[in-house]
Amino acid sequence: MGSTRHGMSIGLERQGSECYLVLKAIGTLTHDDYLILTPMLEGALEGIRQPHIKALVDVTELKGWELHAAWDDWQLGLKHGREFDKIALLGNKVWQRLAAKVGDWFVSGQVQYFEDEAQALAWLAE
Numbered sequence: 001m002g003s004t005r006h007g008m009s010i011g012l013e014r015q016g017s018e019c020y021l022v023l024k025a026i027g028t029l030t031h032d033d034y035l036i037l038t039p040m041l042e043g044a045l046e047g048i049r050q051p052h053i054k055a056l057v058d059v060t061e062l063k064g065w066e067l068h069a070a071w072d073d074w075q076l077g078l079k080h081g082r083e084f085d086k087i088a089l090l091g092n093k094v095w096q097r098l099a100a101k102v103g104d105w106f107v108s109g110q111v112q113y114f115e116d117e118a119q120a121l122a123w124l125a126e
Helices: 031-046 067-083 094-106 117-125
Strands: 007-015 018-029 053-065 084-090 110-114
Touching (some): 018 117, 053 117, 067 084
16 A cells, blocks of 8 residues: 655755745645645745745645645745745646736735746746
């Protein structure tokens, strides 16, 4: 009997002189995933003075959230949404495009949906 893969990875990537926060979500996220993710993300943001973060969020393998995890995600967005200048959401589903539009209401910067990673990175570099 196998288990279903789920979770989120966090990293930093450079393209030329630009540095991006890269998040990749897979499977159905749980509250336990956010118990691990939140301190990691907050630790990464802690060392940045007056953050103006550009992020690439890959949700191409995301299936969704458990209810408690959706609440965790909402709280994380409210707490840190003003620290992001641009968020490129890389997806492949209609509901992800809608999530980018809704997310744009709650982030002080811009949120844009992409189905092509090269286009997402080009937009972040603008």
